[in-house]
Amino acid sequence: MQSQDQNSRNENAVNHPGAAEWMAFHYGEVPAEQKRQLRAHLAQCAACRQQNQAWAQGIAALDEWKLPAPLRSGPRWQPMPMLKWAAAAALVLAIGFAIGRQSSKAAGEIASLKDSVGRLARMVEH
Amino acid sequence: MRRVKIHDDPQAFARLVTRWEKPIQRLCTRMTGDVHRAEDLTQTAFTRVFARRADWREIGKFSSFLWRVALNLCHDESRRFHRRGEFSLDALEESDGGMAENFASDAPAPDAHAESQERGELVRQALENLSGQYREVVVLRHYEGLKFREIADVLGIPEGTVKSRMAEALSQLNRLLKHVNEDESCNHKIRTPEMRTR
Numbered sequence: 545m546q547s548q549d550q551n552s553r554n555e556n557a558v559n560h561p562g563a564a565e566w567m568a569f570h571y572g573e574v575p576a577e578q579k580r581q582l583r584a585h586l587a588q589c590a591a592c593r594q595q596n597q598a599w600a601q602g603i604a605a606l607d608e609w610k611l612p613a614p615l616r617s618g619p620r621w622q623p624m625p626m627l628k629w630a631a632a633a634a635l636v637l638a639i640g641f642a643i644g645r646q647s648s649k650a651a652g653e654i655a656s657l658k659d660s661v662g663r664l665a666r667m668v669e670h
Numbered sequence: 671m672r673r674v675k676i677h678d679d680p681q682a683f684a685r686l687v688t689r690w691e692k693p694i695q696r697l698c699t700r701m702t703g704d705v706h707r708a709e710d711l712t713q714t715a716f717t718r719v720f721a722r723r724a725d726w727r728e729i730g731k732f733s734s735f736l737w738r739v740a741l742n743l744c745h746d747e748s749r750r751f752h753r754r755g756e757f758s759l760d761a762l763e764e765s766d767g768g769m770a771e772n773f774a775s776d777a778p779a780p781d782a783h784a785e786s787q788e789r790g791e792l793v794r795q796a797l798e799n800l801s802g803q804y805r806e807v808v809v810l811r812h813y814e815g816l817k818f819r820e821i822a823d824v825l826g827i828p829e830g831t832v833k834s835r836m837a838e839a840l841s842q843l844n845r846l847l848k849h850v851n852e853d854e855s856c857n858h859k860i861r862t863p864e865m866r867t868r
Contacts, residue, residue, distance in 0.1 A: 563833065563834055563837035563838075564829075564830045564833035564834055564837070565833075566837065567818070567834075567836045567837050568818065568833060569864050571811060571818070571864075572864060573817060573818060579864065583864075598840075598841065598844050599837065599840045599841070599844070601844050601847075602839075602840035602841070602843045602844040602847075603812070603840060605789075605793050605796075605843060605844070605847050606793060606797075606808065606812050606813070606843070608786065608789045608790045608792075608793050609700075609790040609791075609793040609794050609797070610786075610790055611696060611699055611700075611705075612705060
């Protein structure tokens with residue numbers, strides 16, 4: 545035979561609404577009758593009241609994070625966003641190639657050879 | 671979306687972007703906590719949706735498809751961000767109430783606006799500390815106002831699981847912010863409208 549205390553505990557355990565029900569309650573997703581029952585339960589159950597107070601504090605805290613105004617507004621859909629990146633990459637490669645040609649050792653040797661050839665040509669002409 | 675999928679209609683897609691750009695940008699901002707990264711993610715989300723327009727099934731809601739794509743991008747970005755080590759608030763969870771201590775450590779009493787901004791920043795940090803599966807539920811339900819069953823549809827999980835995650839998220843959030851909330855409760859008891867009896 546169960547003691548009165550155990551009976552009381554079991555009854556409470558059965559009757560406590562679950563977290564899912566409480567979430568629907570806090571966010572207004574329960575029908576009016578269920579809302580009335582849950583409020584009645586809150587009024588008589590200290591444990592649920594304490595738990596729901598904590599959830600309510602969490603919900604209230606969420607409202608404190610306000611977003612700044614959007615940096616850009618209006619539609620800015622670009623059908624081919626990769627195109628601009630491809631163009632930018634091509635430009636960087638072209639500049640890099642040009643700089644490489646100007647500054648590489650081979651480019652220096654070619655310039656020196658051209659200079660020598662030019663001098664030889666002038667000597668032949670004279 | 672049907673016109674986009676079948677006819678590759680860019681005008682139709684531009685209309686979808688106009689309709690959904692701001693909600694998606696808000697979602698990405700709440701998920702990443704960074705306005706600039708959110709803008710890039712929003713652009714990427716629409717690019718991805720356009721690229722995957724053939725995957726969209728007409729029986730499903732376009733918005734669910736779009737939310738899902740954006741959320742996946744946010745999770746990927748979050749993982750990359752953590753790997754790079756640019757964000758590390760893990761210590762906060764280990765040292766209980768660390769954020770609250772930081773918040774409370776300002777010697778001079780700030781004005782109301784500054785205090786409000788600080789509290790907002792605190793909440794943003796606390797949310798970033800939640801795991802992605804909790805944060806996404808909070809963002810979709812609390813900030814974007816989706817119903818629990820709509821969130822279940824977006825995430826492909828049972829509605830009861832969504833609600834359980836919401837409850838767990840609020841508990842964790844409350845734990846992270848508990849010192850601040852204790853200060854707050856000295857002044858007044860916080861209650862959601864549903865808890866107020868007439």
